[in-house]
Amino acid sequence: MSDATDTGADLFKRVSVERVSQVIVDQIKLLVREGKLSTGDRLPSERDLCQRFGVSRVTVREALRVLEASGLIEIRVGARGGAFVSSPTRERLGEGLADLMSLSSLTPAHITEARTIIEVGILPFVVERATEADIASLRRMVEEGREALDRNAYTMNLSAAFHVGVSVCTHNPAIETLVQSFHGPMLLSLRQAQLVAPAMGRRGTDEHAALVDAIGARDTEAAIKVMTTHLDRTAGLVRDMPPAGA
């Protein structure tokens, strides 16, 4: 066996026929990453881009669709319309996570475990950095939750909002984004939300209140203990559930 199959295997690079539209996408993405295009900037019109890149409008449009789907640009129609560079929203990241979950082998149990790590891990920062305003805001959320409970209108959204509210106290947007992203997939599978909501109700709200108290008292250990209990209870409910798609 002395042919090129063995000996020259790595002499030949995999030929990849990249789509023309993909090349355009990469080029524009690079401009954004390098900061040569920043939020709010307007790209040339489609017909302009056609000429600059030397391709047809269809191709340019496909590139724009991809960039739009990635959240890098936003497209407005009409005069003075066009493609504007925009910062991708957190919702979009959450959407991505939701898609990932509905397709891959990520189970609710996996997600919950990751959530626990993050939400417990941030507590030292929360306790350290929460302002009085932050804490007041959390207390308001707890109160709202209790009222909703009395009206029998408690939803997972309220719970999610509270957890995001806690993450806001870190004053670190990266962490906020992370926590927020993780609540998308949870809410997405309605079955679970319906299942978990009643159980979370009164007791969950009480735990929220206890958490706020611990944060207010700058008691990290107590906060961690409350949060761990709180999330473990959720973990127990979703344990061994199949992936959301099923």
Next chain:
Amino acid sequence: MSDATDTGADLFKRVSVERVSQVIVDQIKLLVREGKLSTGDRLPSERDLCQRFGVSRVTVREALRVLEASGLIEIRVGARGGAFVSSPTRERLGEGLADLMSLSSLTPAHITEARTIIEVGILPFVVERATEADIASLRRMVEEGREALDRNAYTMNLSAAFHVGVSVCTHNPAIETLVQSFHGPMLLSLRQAQLVAPAMGRRGTDEHAALVDAIGARDTEAAIKVMTTHLDRTAGLVRDMPPAGA
């Protein structure tokens, strides 16, 4: 002033003109989320879809581009080609994070802090669940790092691979994804990588080795201590750096 301007203000609902291609995207996304389309399934050909939806091929193609960009489908050319439902890769999520970072106000310091929380937070699980094979694999990575160092060829990629390798020990794909996603943005800004790499070199590798030892000895506290030191050093280097785009 008794005209409709005041009195009927809310009689008129805001009309929203959704793109046709977007309607198609939503429809297919729904099918995937509901599990009516699963990984590996093949969608009808573009020309087929045209007829089913009653739109032109251009429109169908734009819809497919969006779905492809979201990672929900993968497109193959040639006979028997077409759009196949695929599980979105972790790289895509990381890509999203990278975009978010280059556009929003996320600074390297923010990212590093979030990283620390996660990578330290997972250690209890790592220590508990790491198999002998996992540990052997980590040791191999450390060794590779040392060799690369001797050849003066140490890159941040090696470091990133090690950290991802640690997360693999949790045997939780959600956590793996998360850690992997966070290494994208770090590597992306080359300037930082260049700056940090030399400093990470020998000492970083030694810390990696120490971490593996702690994991092997099932010593959670030691592992946390090593990891914290390790990441804090990185944090110090990137602290107060401007956002990646700058």
Next chain:
DNA sequence: CTGGAATAACGGTCAGACCATTAGCCACAA
């Protein structure tokens, strides 16, 4: 049984056209 040519299915791209939406301008009237 093997290698290669023909075929058909499919996505990728192009060119040109028409429609709907929108911002800006301007004239006219209150």
Next chain:
DNA sequence: TTGTGGCTAATGGTCTGACCGTTATTCCAG
């Protein structure tokens, strides 16, 4: 002066129909 309505041009959204390159399959020749 003010504001109302219409005109116009810029721009994205969609359609039609065509041609090309890639690829799996089939089948024939050696």
